Structure formats: C-alpha cells, structure tokens
Amino acid sequence: MSEELDLTKLPTEEIVLQIKDDLYDGLAAEVVAAVKELLRRGLTPYEVLTGSLVAGMDVVGADFRDGILFVPEVLMAAKSMKAGMEILRPLLVETGAPQIGTLVIGTVKGDIHDIGKNLVAMMMEGAGFKVVNLGINVDAEKFIGAVKEHKPTLFGMSALLTTTMPYMGVVIKALKEAGLRDDLIVLVGGAPLNAAFAEEIEADAYCRDAAIAVETAKKLVALKRGV
C-alpha cells in the first residue's frame, strides 16, 4: 500500500473497501485519512463506524480464527481501529448514536503480570470499545473509583498468579456493596482461572483468551441491550 492514493478522487464505495484493506494491513494513518474523507463527504459517524471500521474488523477477526492472520497482525489492525475510533468517538457522542461501550480493565492487587490483560485491552479497542486500562496491582478501591468515573458497560479483571486470583472475588463483593455490580458485565481471565472459578466468584464470564474476550463482550453487550 505504498503508492500514494488521492482519496478525494475515489468513489465513496471504493474508500470503504480501502478502509477495510488498510485495517487488515494495520495502516493506522491511512485508516484515519479515509475516515476523515468519508465524514467530509457527509456520511454519519455511525455509518462510518458500522459500514467501514466494524465491518473491516469482522474480516480480521474471521481470518484470525481461521489461522490466516497471526497475533501481531491482529494487534496492528486493532491499533488502526483505535486510531479511527479516536476520531469517531466524540462525534458519535455528539450525534447521539449508539455507543459500542466502555471497558474498565486491570490486573488485580498483588499481581504485576499484565501482558495478557494488555492484549485483551488492545483487542477490545480493535472491536471499537473504549478501554480504560488501570494497569497492574489494582485494588478494589481503585476499581470502584474507575467504575464511578467512567460508567463502563464492561468490567474486566486478570491475574496470572494462583495466589492473586482470589482477589477477583473480593473486588466483585466490593462492587456489590457499592451497588455497582448489577450495571456491569464482569469478565475475568488469566492462566490459572477456569469457568468454575468465574461462577464461584459470580463473574459473568470467564474468557480463556483475548479473542474469546472480544466475542464474549460483544455477545453479552448485545444481550444486555436486548438487540
């Protein structure tokens, strides 16, 4: 994709195809330019989001599942999606369009292993979610503060250590006591977890990897909104 394309000379439907290709190839600057061009032509932010970005990432997701794309390629695509979303998000709010949603995510207290959690955050951005990444060693108080501030739809926790994973239960309890639990979809993940553990601590779902986390998040958000 190194040849210079003059976007202003392309028909709209070709720009849409071009965005999908650029997402697939992880070309953030090109995605941003094309998003701006479509908005300039009068497409609504919601049309650009669903018709170009989400549709493009669906292809990325499918090819990852089929083993055609490798993880680094998916992450580059997700970064491009995020760049496009940064332009669209304020406009979506202004126009009152349906929001994809916000995720508050962190690695629980005592644990500083956050690579997996960061992968999930990137993949969720790739699906268009706004992600508030609280980082490592996050205690219940900090989680609750972030929920109050950002009013997320999704709430994610991770732990790699078997000694730190019980703390997820502590956080969920604290969310309940603060009256915040019922408004959230709580997702948990990390190597030593399993579905039984998620059920035991009353999370909504255990996600065994980043791709499953995205799938689960989309599914549960749709269910919650009655779509």
Added chain:
Amino acid sequence: MTQHYELLSGDQVLRIHEASLEILDEVGLLVRNAQAREILAAHGCRPQPGSEIMHLPRAVVEEFRASIPPSFTFGGRDPSFDRTIPGDSPVMVTGSSAPNIVDPLTGQERRARSEDLARIAHLVNELPGYDVFSISTLAEDAPAGMFSLTRFYAALKNCAKPVRGSGPPEDTEKILQLAFTIAGSEAAYRAHPFVTHHYCPVVSPLTMDFDSTQMLIYYTEQGLPCYPTIVPNAGLTSPLTLLGTLAQGNAEFLAAAVLEQMVRPGKATIYATLPTVADMRSGAYAPGAIETGVLFVGHAQMARFYNVPNGGYIGLTNSKLNDAQSGYETGMSLALGLAAGVDMFNTGGLLDALMAFDFAKAVIDDEIFMMAKRAKRGLEFSEDNLALDLIREVGPAGMFMDNAHTLERMKSAAFLPEISDRDARAQWIERGALDSQARAMRRVQDILTRDNPVVFSAEVDARVRAKFAGLVAGDSRPPQGWTHSAPPARRERTERRRREAAGQSS
C-alpha cells in the same frame, strides 16, 4: 574432561555479556519494590528521577556478580538426599504449582487437593530419578489462612528429598515455623535447612515486582537457601529473536543475582531460567517448544562464563495427554539441555504448559531422568573400559555374554528401564499389550499402595499438629479401589536378595 554442546564462540559470549551490561546501565530496570530500590541505590545504582527505574552501572554489576559462589546445595529432610550442583548434575526436579491434576482414577482434569499432593510427594520420594521435590500442585482444600502450610506439610511429611516451594509474604512465618517444628528447633533447622525457597522476582521485560522481590530479599537476609528464575517470553515480553531474548534474560538474571549479592555477599544462587518463544499464531505459551532447549544452550554458556550453576524449566510440554507429544517435547529439549551442560531440570510430572500434574507423566519423566543420568556418565573413558584384553581373549566369532566380565557389569553398564517395553511382540501381547501410559500407571499403583517409608514419625507429626490446629491429614492413601498387587515373582526374589545382602553387610 567434560565437553559441552555450545552455540556461541568466546567472543559471542562476551558480546552478550556486554549487551546485558548495556541494557542494565542504559535502559535500566523498573523496580516496583521500594526496599530493592533502596538496596540498589545504596550500592551505586542510579535512580531515574521521577520514576521507579533503576540504572545498574556496569562496574557495580561486575563487582557484585563476582562474589556469586560456583555451587548451590539443595538440602533434604534426610541429608543423604542432599544434592549440590554442578557436582551432582544433572539434578532432576518436578515442575511446580500446577492448579490442576489429572485424576488417577477417572483420567479427568480437576483442581488438585492436599491428598493429591501427599501422594505426589510419596511417589517422588520413591522414584530414583528425582532429586528435588518442587511442590507440584496447589491444594484447593487448604483451610483459610493455611494455603502454604497445607502444601508444605503434605510435601514434607511424605518426601525426605529436598523440597522446593514458595508462598506469598503473609505465609512466610508459618512456612518457617513449620520447618523449625519438623526439625525440632530453629537452630537445628538452620544447621541443615531442607526447604529451598524459589521466586520469580523479575517480570519480563526488565521489571522487578513487589512480593517475589520482597521474598528473595527476605530469605537472602535470613541466610536460607533461595534462588530466582527468569522467565522471558520471546515476541511478547522479549524480542522475537533467540539472541535478543538471551541477552535480555541474561541481563534480568544479573539484576536479580546482583541484588542478592548486595544483600548478602557470597550468597549461593542458581542461574535459572524458563525462556520461551510465544506462538505467534495464537499467542500461546509454549514451554514445550524446541526453542526453549536452544535458549538453554545459550544460558548454560553464559552461566559457565559467570561460573554459576545453571538450570530451570526445560522439557515441559503443551500436551494435554501423556502421549507422543508429551514424550518428544520433554525428550528433545531435555536432551539438548543435557548436552549443553544444564545442571538442574525443573521438568517432571506436568502437562499442558504447567497447568496440570499427571501421575503417569511423572513416572515416564523419572525414566527420562534415569536415561539422562546414564547419558551424563558418557563413555567412561579408561584403559579398563577399553577391554582390549577381553576382545583378544574372546576373539573373532566368539561370544561375550557368557563371560565373567559381562556378568560383573550386567546391571551397571546400561540403564535398565522400567517403563520402556523391549519384549518380543507375542510376549508383549501375553502381558496385556500395554502402552507406556498403562505401564506407568501400574508403577504408580505399585508405589502408592505400599507404606510410605519416610512419612513423619508419630512424634514429629504430633508436634506439628499440636502447633498448627486444623491442618489437613496430609497422608498418602491409595486412591479408592487401588490395592497392592503382588509383585511379579522375579521382583520379589530380587528384593529378598537385596534385603539379605543388606542384612549381611550391616
């Protein structure tokens, strides 16, 4: 003379050392633990203003790494099981802290419990290939506040070999009190510690954490045996080149080792690693990959350059079953590490990338360990072993099997496997046509249905149970329905002779 399989020239070893020094000095380490930052700063490291990053100048690293001793000893509850590396290499260890176990009756994976740990400890004590028992699993039934106590009690009660393990900071006092109580007193324990404390204080890339770093400092201050393992994952937490991962991992080892030396100069440690390459197709963690074996060749060379004993998690597998993948992944990397002069192997008993313990896998790994120990003996070069006189005596078209020379060596020249099948096909069919998994489970059953010879004496157990109310039973009892099958007549005769021989000599 010992020669090792090597991949780096002398110049290349120096280049990696230099690169590691450059990383530590210029990039530095993010040190989350405040005490570690203070210790580093007090010994000449530069804090980066406005951050928790510490820069370790090359002169400081060079000065402190020079005081690392060349050997490390694992102490056992029974001192005859003490093992020192590199002298006793290869020292074979279980893989540790899997949350799950493959149930010996149903074959289904489930959370591990304290009675599982007791059986595993019993098994490891009896299998001759194992030198050190690193506590294999967690224990879901541990009473509240007794997580580490439960694990260490079940392990120490049933295994007299050196025990290796870890626990969160709040469990430290309980673990030590347990050890003191077993030994009879704090002084008795300190004279001969039988627990080696192990932590992963460095989270790649180039970050020291809060708790594990704290524990490494604490046990080092206490003068109790401990060491760290460095765990980079290429493509995710280190560069996606084996060489870049080697240089970064080497820097991370130096950082942890230098911190130990600052706390206690002359403190023994191990250059221990678990380097992996992430599977770029899915991001999967792949400790069974051959690249881990290749990385170990490099780390072993770096460890020899520093004159520090080396080892780590090598020969693990991603397989969910005790199948061909499990065997070839363990075998390939382990053989590579053995040839490269790795001193210690944290390998035995785990499937599914450290997620689950499997009894049959533990037995097959024991057999692999015995093969490795035989391989380490090598060709045993001597004029006597050349056997020229014998070749002359037997001559062309002769036969060696009916010779006294052969008879004297028939039990020692070759390792005699317990699991590998060498029967003729008809005989194999007569004996049930069992595969290695079934033969391994038969050995598990044979061991676990016997009394455990090293279980705590009634007196020691009473002392421990009086001190820690509410402890789990921690006994190795055979799974339901397992009974002791009469050993084959051949083995019974062998054992009777061994007992008689022991009686005569004493």
